[in-house]
Amino acid sequence: MAVKDEVTAPDAHAPSRDVGRVIALAQAGLGYLVSSFGPYLAGISAELDRPRGELVWLTMTFGAGLVLTAITGPTVLRAGTGRVLRLACAVIALGAVGMALSPQLALAGTGSVLVGLGCAAIALATPSLLRGPGAAKRLVIAVGVASAAGVCAPLAFGALATAGLPGRWAILIPVPVLLVAVAHRTVRGPEDGPALRLRVPVGPAALGWLGVVLSVACEFCFVVWAVARLVDTGVALGTASALGASFGVGMAVGRLVGPRFVDRPWAVNGAAGLTMAGTAIVYLGQGPAAVTAGIAVASLGIAPLYPIMLGRLVSVPDLSDRHSASIGSLASGTAILTAPALLGLLDAQIGLREAFLLPIPLMVVLLILARRR
Secondary structure (H helix, E strand, O other): OOOOOOEOOOOOOOOOHHHHHHHHHHHHHHHHHHHOHHHHHHHHHHHHOOOHHHHHHHHOHHHHHHHHHHHHHHHHHHHOHHHHHHHHHHHHHHHHHHHHHOOOHHHHHHHHHHHHHHHHHHHHHHHHHHOOOOHHHHHHHHHHHHHHHHHHHHHHHHHHHHOOOOHHHHHHOOHHHHHHHHHOOOEOOOOOOOOOOOOOOOOHHHHHHHHHHHHHHHHHHHHHHHHHHHHOOOOOHHHHHHHOHHHHHHHHHHHHHHHHOOOOOOHHHHHHHHHHHHHHHHHHOOOHHHHHHHHHHHHHHHOOHHHHHHHHHHOOOOOOHHHHHHHHHHHHHHHHHHHHHHHHHHHHHHOHHHHOOOHHHHHHHHHHHHOOO
16 A cells, blocks of 8 residues: 555645645755855865865765666555655755854764755656646746745855855754644645655657756756856955856746746747857856856856656656656766766866867757657
8 A cells, every 4th residue: 555645635636835845945945956056166275275176076965866767666666655755855964054054074964964865856746746747837837936045055155265264054944944844734645555666758848858968967057157257257255156046036037937937838948048148158258247247148048948858758648647757857967977077077178168069969969859759
């Protein structure tokens, strides 16, 4: 018999307000902490006086967590998506405290692993809870909340760094929000039968997987490296962190207005075009103002791509909600593990400015893929 959560949703295809509230709290914590990766990487590398490329693994634990939850997801979600969501929030809160307290790699690394696993579990559970007709629009709203919360992270880092305090203390800010989510009773997602193993995506599922990979890869190039790109223009870390908030602002705006456009036939083409234009500005820009403008333009284009691609994946016929959630996590994890690391490798070889052209070929492939929807 499947394990039930505390409250049962009356209609699995129409998520209740209770579901929406808890998802909003969880996504707010996720969005804030994911947006912390860039300024955290720049700050801790400065604190430890070590090359940022050597420490990029601290920001890749989210991707590793996504891969792990993809493998175990169909079984884990049998415990109830609500329980998974609440446990994830508790794990993130604990990890955030570890990352904020010390720059020592043992504690910071352990904290980053917990944060990565918890964020991955939220990403796994959210599509399952929001599955059904109109999933793409609900996902846009959910990740819009995350993006709105993410705006605050670089601003908080920047304020603390400007005041001469460790910017990593800003990671403590979402902990109370996450604890509220832990204490909140939520609803379970639709039951899906006995435990199943993750299947290798083929056919339409494979195309859906690749679409998510490309959209998330492009997003995390900016999430992890935008602040470092701004630092390279000559501004202080605090200023660069604050200017890096332009990415979060653009993501929040793009995802909050995105529900009006995600179903249009030109949505992917328009989003990819904006992304490539913004990336080109980031490359061509010499000063912080131009680079910030490019980051903002790119974020507007990137914002709707993940919800659109994830919405297409969960809509693949004959793909269960737990399998689609796991495949989506595998895709996101693959992107987060590879794209920032590849950009960091290019940074060491040719410089970060030239490395930041990486999103353009990613978007070209996505456009080709979109024609084979």
